[in-house]
Amino acid sequence: MSQPELSTEKAREIPHWYSPDSETLSITEGSGVHVWDTEGRQHLDFCSQLYCANLGHSNEEIESAITDQASTIAYVSSSKRSPVREELAGRLAAVAPEGLTDTFFSISGSEANEIACHLAREHTGATKILTRWRSYHGATYGAGGLTGDPDTRAALERNAETTGTGKFLPPIPEAFDTDDPEELAERAADHLDFVIRNEGADNIAAIITEPIAGTSGAFTGPADYFQRVQELCNEYDILLISDEVIAGFGRCGDWFGIQTEDVRPDMITFAKGVTGAYMPLAGVMTPPEIGDAVAEDGLALGQTFGGHPVACAAALAAIDTYEDGVIEHVQETEPVLEAGLQEIAERYDVVHDIRGRGFHWSVVFADPETGEALHDPRVDDGDNPVHDVIAGCRERGVLVGGGRPTTQILLSPPLVADAADLKAGISALDDAISTVF
Numbered sequence: 534m535s536q537p538e539l540s541t542e543k544a545r546e547i548p549h550w551y552s553p554d555s556e557t558l559s560i561t562e563g564s565g566v567h568v569w570d571t572e573g574r575q576h577l578d579f580c581s582q583l584y585c586a587n588l589g590h591s592n593e594e595i596e597s598a599i600t601d602q603a604s605t606i607a608y609v610s611s612s613k614r615s616p617v618r619e620e621l622a623g624r625l626a627a628v629a630p631e632g633l634t635d636t637f638f639s640i641s642g643s644e645a646n647e648i649a650c651h652l653a654r655e656h657t658g659a660t661k662i663l664t665r666w667r668s669y670h671g672a673t674y675g676a677g678g679l680t681g682d683p684d685t686r687a688a689l690e691r692n693a694e695t696t697g698t699g700k701f702l703p704p705i706p707e708a709f710d711t712d713d714p715e716e717l718a719e720r721a722a723d724h725l726d727f728v729i730r731n732e733g734a735d736n737i738a739a740i741i742t743e744p745i746a747g748t749s750g751a752f753t754g755p756a757d758y759f760q761r762v763q764e765l766c767n768e769y770d771i772l773l774i775s776d777e778v779i780a781g782f783g784r785c786g787d788w789f790g791i792q793t794e795d796v797r798p799d800m801i802t803f804a805k806g807v808t809g810a811y812m813p814l815a816g817v818m819t820p821p822e823i824g825d826a827v828a829e830d831g832l833a834l835g836q837t838f839g840g841h842p843v844a845c846a847a848a849l850a851a852i853d854t855y856e857d858g859v860i861e862h863v864q865e866t867e868p869v870l871e872a873g874l875q876e877i878a879e880r881y882d883v884v885h886d887i888r889g890r891g892f893h894w895s896v897v898f899a900d901p902e903t904g905e906a907l908h909d910p911r912v913d914d915g916d917n918p919v920h921d922v923i924a925g926c927r928e929r930g931v932l933v934g935g936g937r938p939t940t941q942i943l944l945s946p947p948l949v950a951d952a953a954d955l956k957a958g959i960s961a962l963d964d965a966i967s968t969v970f
């Protein structure tokens with residue numbers, strides 16, 4: 534029987550988080566804070582693509598590190614040692630929270646979180662992991678169970694069982710009916726205490742939390758909140774895992790977001806910014822107690838491309854760049870972003886709040902009379918004005934992110950953006966809001 538002719542015209546790439554309601558850009562080139570699409574239009578990349586192109590596009594040092602490693606040896610089995618992997622583990626330990634000396638490399642943030650859960654369960658003998666409602670920890674079946682974002686859960690739970698996790702509320706004013714930071718910290722931590730006791734402290738292996746919310750709205754914990762979380766973990770023998778997939782690598786003004794809180798977690802997970810998004814790489818950092826157990830007992834798990842040498846070489850060059858003043862630049866320039874957004878919040882009464890730290894901010898929209906969302910984001914009828922603001926920014930040549938839920942937008946420019954770039958992004962946002970409202 535003759536085979537039907539395959540038509541490549543019919544072949545399609547399926548984009549992730551695909552929505553038929555919005556135009557999907559095709560991006561061909563990038564340089565610094567800008568990218569260009571197939572139509573030749575220039576865009577200011579105000580969301581670092583997916584909160585990961587931290588060092589901007591076309592960084593020559595990272596590009597050469599990739600080429601050099603590829604021409605030396607591109608791939609070494611993840612079950613063997615590789616000098617570039619070992620060197621990277623050392624460089625990471627030097628900048629991570631104290632005591633996190635051992636790194637298990639992976640490929641994506643989702644997989645790093647799954648491995649962290651595995652290590653926590655093996656280490657404690659307990660099975661349950663607590664995470665926050667509205668959190669995002671990945672969309673593979675395991676990490677999707679950790680994710681608290683209702684849209685992601687709904688999409689996954691149609692096909693996968695997500696067991697072994699419990700949820701607690703994040704420290705946001707809407708959840709605890711107070712704007713006062715001290716009261717908020719106390720109520721949110723008391724609530725966590727209640728959830729731990731309710732789930733059974735002995736059953737809980739770990740709490741995984743983002744130190745600064747990523748796509749769910751860039752909110753920070755009020756002062757003392759994370760100290761209380763750590764006290765609860767100590768009291769109940771629960772491991773604290775900081776998901777630094779977005780917050781890490783300078784995004785929020787420190788190497789890792791949890792360092793700003795002066796809390797030492799038991800593990801951190803990282804991905805995105807570790808290579809400045811030049812190559813896929815992720816990992817889990819643990820203290821020696823956990824690493825020693827693996828060293829003694831072995832580990833019957835792995836991934837072919839975990840700690841890919843070319844990605845590790847990219848990460849070493851990225852770390853050199855971060856060390857070359859990028860993190861200080863974020864600290865020094867953050868006030869430009871904050872002040873610009875503050876002005877927007879004062880100018881438009883539909884801008885309910887701005888939240889964030891470093892170069893990761895969210896602008897929250899709400900009905901000025903009621904404080905309620907302008908549109909229920911779960912109703913997919915194309916009438917959400919926040920989508921119009923996002924489209925308006927794009928028409929003005931600025932790419933911003935949609936938050937989860939899309940009652941807010943996210944601004945997360947490359948960390949190399951200067952004050953003029955930040956002002957340009959804010960001005961486009963200002964314009965877009967004034968047109969939509």
Ligand SMILES: Cc1ncc(COP(=O)(O)O)c(C=O)c1O
Pocket residue numbers: 640641642643644646669670671672743747748776777778779804805
């Ligand atoms: C905080 C956080 N954790 C984990 C992940 C999952 O990472 P990945 O998409 O690399 O699997 C993400 C992705 O956006 C994230 O924002």
